[in-house]
Amino acid sequence: MRITSLVSTLALLTALYGCGGADDAQSTNTGETKQMTAAPVKEDIGDLFADISLDETGNPAADKLLSPYDGPYQGVPHFDEMDLDGLKAALEAGMAKNLAEVEAIANNPEPPTFANTIVALEKSGDELGRVFTYWGIWSSNMSSPEFREIQGEMSPKLSEFFSKINQNEKLFARVKAVYESDVMDTLRPDQQRLVWLVYDGFASNGATLEGEAKERYAEINKRLATLHTDFANNVLADEENYVTYLSADQLSGLPESFVKAAAAAAESRGRVGEYAITNTRSSMDPFLTYSDERDLRETVWRTYYNRGDNGDEYDNNAIIAEILALRDERVKLLGYENYAAWRLQNRMSKTPDRALNLMEAVWPAATARVREEVAEMQAIVDAEGGDFEIAPWDYRYYMEKVRQAKYDLDSDEVKQYLQLDKLRDAMFFVAGELFNFSFAPITDGSVPVWHEDVKVWEVTDKSSGKHIGVWYLDPFARPGKRSGAWATGYRSHDTLDGIEKSVLSSNNSNFIKGAPGEPVLISWDDAETYFHEFGHALHALSSNVHYPTLNSGVRDYTEFQSQLLERWLSTDQVIDNYLVHYETGEPIPDELVAKIKAASTFNQGFATTEYLASALVDMRFHMSDPTGIDPDAFERETLEELGMPDELVMRHRSPHFGHIFSGEGYSAGYYGYMWADVLTADAAEAFAEAPGGFYDKEVAESLVDNLFRVRNAVDPAEAYIKFRGREAKIEALMRDRGFPVPGAETDNKTVD
Numbered sequence: 126m127r128i129t130s131l132v133s134t135l136a137l138l139t140a141l142y143g144c145g146g147a148d149d150a151q152s153t154n155t156g157e158t159k160q161m162t163a164a165p166v167k168e169d170i171g172d173l174f175a176d177i178s179l180d181e182t183g184n185p186a187a188d189k190l191l192s193p194y195d196g197p198y199q200g201v202p203h204f205d206e207m208d209l210d211g212l213k214a215a216l217e218a219g220m221a222k223n224l225a226e227v228e229a230i231a232n233n234p235e236p237p238t239f240a241n242t243i244v245a246l247e248k249s250g251d252e253l254g255r256v257f258t259y260w261g262i263w264s265s266n267m268s269s270p271e272f273r274e275i276q277g278e279m280s281p282k283l284s285e286f287f288s289k290i291n292q293n294e295k296l297f298a299r300v301k302a303v304y305e306s307d308v309m310d311t312l313r314p315d316q317q318r319l320v321w322l323v324y325d326g327f328a329s330n331g332a333t334l335e336g337e338a339k340e341r342y343a344e345i346n347k348r349l350a351t352l353h354t355d356f357a358n359n360v361l362a363d364e365e366n367y368v369t370y371l372s373a374d375q376l377s378g379l380p381e382s383f384v385k386a387a388a389a390a391a392e393s394r395g396r397v398g399e400y401a402i403t404n405t406r407s408s409m410d411p412f413l414t415y416s417d418e419r420d421l422r423e424t425v426w427r428t429y430y431n432r433g434d435n436g437d438e439y440d441n442n443a444i445i446a447e448i449l450a451l452r453d454e455r456v457k458l459l460g461y462e463n464y465a466a467w468r469l470q471n472r473m474s475k476t477p478d479r480a481l482n483l484m485e486a487v488w489p490a491a492t493a494r495v496r497e498e499v500a501e502m503q504a505i506v507d508a509e510g511g512d513f514e515i516a517p518w519d520y521r522y523y524m525e526k527v528r529q530a531k532y533d534l535d536s537d538e539v540k541q542y543l544q545l546d547k548l549r550d551a552m553f554f555v556a557g558e559l560f561n562f563s564f565a566p567i568t569d570g571s572v573p574v575w576h577e578d579v580k581v582w583e584v585t586d587k588s589s590g591k592h593i594g595v596w597y598l599d600p601f602a603r604p605g606k607r608s609g610a611w612a613t614g615y616r617s618h619d620t621l622d623g624i625e626k627s628v629l630s631s632n633n634s635n636f637i638k639g640a641p642g643e644p645v646l647i648s649w650d651d652a653e654t655y656f657h658e659f660g661h662a663l664h665a666l667s668s669n670v671h672y673p674t675l676n677s678g679v680r681d682y683t684e685f686q687s688q689l690l691e692r693w694l695s696t697d698q699v700i701d702n703y704l705v706h707y708e709t710g711e712p713i714p715d716e717l718v719a720k721i722k723a724a725s726t727f728n729q730g731f732a733t734t735e736y737l738a739s740a741l742v743d744m745r746f747h748m749s750d751p752t753g754i755d756p757d758a759f760e761r762e763t764l765e766e767l768g769m770p771d772e773l774v775m776r777h778r779s780p781h782f783g784h785i786f787s788g789e790g791y792s793a794g795y796y797g798y799m800w801a802d803v804l805t806a807d808a809a810e811a812f813a814e815a816p817g818g819f820y821d822k823e824v825a826e827s828l829v830d831n832l833f834r835v836r837n838a839v840d841p842a843e844a845y846i847k848f849r850g851r852e853a854k855i856e857a858l859m860r861d862r863g864f865p866v867p868g869a870e871t872d873n874k875t876v877d
C-alpha cells in the first residue's frame with residue numbers, strides 16, 4: 126500500500142469528485158530519467174513477504190476481484206465478471222493481506238533500510254489495490270442501492286484499516302529512521318523525494334501522536350469516512366429524486382436535441398409523452414440557457430441549487446457542521462492552527478495565505494465584470510419590456526442572448542461542428558504531435574469492459590511501436606453513473622519489478638447518447654472538458670517514474686496538465702481537420718472560429734465569480750473556528766462580506782459541494798483549479814511565443830519531459846521553473862479572462 130495515498134484513497138471510496146481521479150487512486154513510478162544514473166541502491170526486499178498468503182474467502186466472486194489481472198497487456202481487469210456478492214469478502218481479505226505485509230515490514234528484526242522499509246511498502250497491497258479498481262467502477266460508473274449499502278457498511282472499516290497502518294508506531298519508527306539517516310544522502314533525488322513523501326504521509330496523518338490523542342485521531346477518521354459517504358449519497362439522492370416533468374407546451378426555446386434527450390429521460394422513468402429535466406448540471410445548464418419560460422427556469426434553478434438543502438432526511442447542513450468540527454479537532458491534535466494550514470503545507474501553494482492572495486487578486490476584477498454583464502443583460506430585459514431585474518435563473522438565458530447579439534454566436538450552430546467521435550480523433554492527433562503516442566482501437570473483445578458503451582484503445586509509441594498502455598472511454602450518461610466528467614486509472618506506470626508497467630487509464634463523461642447511427646453533437650464547453658480529461662489520461666500514460674508513490678498528485682498542481690491540454694482544441698490544426706459539419710463535412714467556417722475566439726473572454730464575470738465564490742467559501746470554512754457553526758449562515762455571511770453579486774450563486778453551494786465534503790480530495794483545495802490555471806495560462810504563452818506555436822517540437826518536448834513524465838518525482842515548483850525558466854506569473858491568466866492586468870500601464874484594452 127502506498128502510504129502517501131492512504132488518505133486520498135479514502136476519497137476514492139466515496140467518489141472521485143472533480144476530475145483527475147487517477148492522481149488519487151493509484152500511483153505509478155518513474156523510470157529511466159537522468160536522475161537515475163547514480164549508483165544503484167539496493168531494492169531487494171528478500172523473503173520479507175514469503176510467508177504471507179491471501180486468506181481463503183470461500184467466495185469465488187471475491188477471489189475474482191482479488192485475482193491478478195489477466196489477458197493481454199500484462200493483464201487487464203475482469204470488468205465483465207464483476208459480482209457485488211464478492212465485494213465485502215474481497216475487501217476483508219485484501220485488507221488482511223495488506224496488514225500482514227505491513228506487520229512484516231514493521232516487525233522485521235533487520236535494521237530499517239530503504240529497501241526493507243520504503244521499497245517494501247511500495248510493493249505491498251496489490252490485491253487490495255485491485256479490489257479498489259472494481260470499487261471505483263461500482264461507485265462512479267455503475268452505482269446501485271445494493272452497492273451503496275455495502276459502501277456504507279465498509280467505509281468505516283476501511284477507514285479503520287488505513288488508521289491501523291498510518292498509526293503503526295513500529296512502522297513509522299522505521300520510516301523515520303530511514304528519513305533521518307545518512308543513507309538519504311546516498312539516494313537519488315527521486316528516491317529522496319519518495320522517502321519524504323512516505324514520511325510526510327505518516328507525520329501529517331497522525332503518526333506522531335501517542336496515547337489518547339492517537340485513539341481520538343483514529344475515531345475522528347472513522348466518523349469522517351461515514352459522514353463523507355452520507356454527504357455524497359444525500360446529494361445523489363436529491364439528484365435522482367427530483368425531476369421536473371414538462372408537457373409539450375412548455376418547451377419553448379429549447380433546442381431539438383435537448384427536447385429529444387428530455388423525452389428519452391422521461392420515457393426511461395415511465396412517463397411517456399412528457400419531458401424530464403433531471404436534477405444534474407448537464408440537464409439544468411442547457412435548460413436555463415434556452416428555456417423561454419421564466420417560471421420554469423426558477424423552478425429548475427431552485428431544485429438544482431437546493432440539493433442537500435431541503436430540510437429533509439437528505440439535508441446535509443448538520444453533516445457539514447460535524448465534518449468541519451471533526452477536521453478542526455483532528456488537525457489541532459497535530460498542532461496546526463487550522464485545517465487549511467495543515468492541508469496546504471505540502472501543496473504547491475504551501476500556505477492558505479498564498480492561495481487567498483491569488484483569489485483575492487482576481488476577485489475584484491471578476492465581480493466588476495459581473496456588474497458589466499448584468500447591465501448588458503438588464504438592457505435587453507428592459508428593451509423587451511420585461512418588468513423585472515436579472516435574477517440568478519435569468520443569467521444564463523440572457524447571457525446567451527447577449528452572446529448572440531454581441532458575438533452573433535449561436536451555441537447550437539457551433540455544436541454542429543463538434544462531433545464526439547471527431548473530437549476524439551482530434552485528441553489522438555494532439556497526443557501524436559506532442560507525446561508521440563498512437564491510439565489503435567481494440568475491437569477483438571480481449572479487453573473486458575463493464576458496459577457495452579465502453580470502448581478501449583491500445584496506446585503505443587508512434588515511432589518505435591513500443592506498448593505504453595490501454596485507454597478506456599466511458600462516454601455516455603446512464604442511471605447509476607455519477608454526473609460530470611472525470612479521469613481515473615486501473616494501473617499506473619512503474620518499473621519496480623524490472624518491467625515498464627503498462628498503464629491502464631480511463632476517461633468518463635456524461636454525454637447524451639444519440640439515436641443509433643446519429644453523431645453525438647456537443648457544446649464548446651463540453652469539448653473543452655473532453656480535452657481536459659484526456660489531459661489527465663496523457664499525464665498518467667506519459668509517466669516514467671520508478672516508484673508507484675511518485676505517481677501521486679499534488680492537488681493544486683494536478684489540474685494544470687489537464688487544463689493546459691484544453692488549449693489545443695482551438696489550434697488551427699484541430700479546427701481545420703476535425704471540427705467539421707456533421708452533415709456536410711465542411712470545416713467550421715473561419716468567421717465562426719473568429720467569433721468563438723472573440724467570445725472566449727465573454728461570460729468570464731459569471732464563470733470566474735461562481736468558481737471563486739466556491740473556492741473562497743471552501744477556504745474560509747477551513748480557516749475558521751467551527752464551534753457551533755451554522756453552515757447556511759456561514760455561507761451567506763461569507764458571501765455578503767465578499768460582496769457576492771446577487772445575480773448569481775456559488776458554482777457549488779455548500780450542501781452539495783462534494784469536492785470538499787464527500788471526501789477530502791479538494792477540501793481547502795478547490796482554489797487549486799485557479800492555481801493550476803495560472804500555470805496553464807503562463808505555460809500556454811510559452812507555446813504561443815514559440816516559433817512552431819502550439820506544435821513547437823522543442824517546447825513540447827520540454828513540456829512532456831519536465832511537467833508530465835516526472836509526475837510527483839520532482840517538486841512541482843522546481844519542475845515548472847525548469848520548463849519556463851522562471852516562476853509562473855498571474856498576468857497571463859488575467860489576459861486570458863479579459864481582465865485588467867494588475868499594475869499594467871494600459872490595462873483597458875482587454876475589455877469589450
Ligand SMILES: [Zn+2]
Nearest residue numbers: 144145684687
Ligand atoms: Zn481535471
